[in-house]
Amino acid sequence: MKSYCKFESALDILVGKWKSVILLQLISNGIMRFSELQRAIPDINKKMLTQQLRELEYNDIVYRKVYSQIPPKVEYSISDYGKGLSTVLQALNDWGEAHSEHMIELYGADRSGN
């Protein structure tokens, strides 16, 4: 039997109400400014956006580039290291897709709200 002892810590890093959406945006759009992220995710507020971005930055998943100018300009992107997540994300995504099918088989209607 393999190790399986650090997947909990891995989970923690992805957990947070907005982490996934943010990641999704940055993955598909590349570099994005703070305000672009705000517009792309209308239901989030600045505090949450900042907070979740900081956590992702702390874990070196996203890269934060600050232009020291006025008005300020900050760009976010998936860091080189963060790109290593893609395998995991893909695995999770594939399983998630299969699972929603499975749930439909088991319980009937689709309640995913997708």
Add this chain to the structure above:
Amino acid sequence: MKSYCKFESALDILVGKWKSVILLQLISNGIMRFSELQRAIPDINKKMLTQQLRELEYNDIVYRKVYSQIPPKVEYSISDYGKGLSTVLQALNDWGEAHSEHMIELYGADRSGN
């Protein structure tokens, strides 16, 4: 660019303070009774153990076998379907391991409490 739209729902299923520990136990020990799980995870209480098990059961990750007898006997195990998670778990675990190394490189000491 691949889809990446269901990995959020996949995450939800693994999230919960005790899901990972429970899964770990069931993966490595196979079939376990309720009380065995309790003993294996001393810090959990019955309510939480029951609740998290029910959620996993609802998602068809764990199988619950009830022996109608007195005193009651209930056995839990990873369902056949749930075994399909192993790939994902392994991916998460591998990344988690690499990541904790990476964090040490970045910030020095190991704060994982492992």
Add this chain to the structure above:
DNA sequence: CAGGATCCTCGCGGATACTG
């Protein structure tokens, strides 16, 4: 033995206002 029912706490997430 394997829960169910109740009550409570604590911190995540959110609304709003202010600032360099």
Add this chain to the structure above:
DNA sequence: CAGTATCCGCGAGGATCCTG
């Protein structure tokens, strides 16, 4: 523009007691 600072509600998680 890209944030901080404060305040607050709500729900996941927990302690405790009861039951078939």
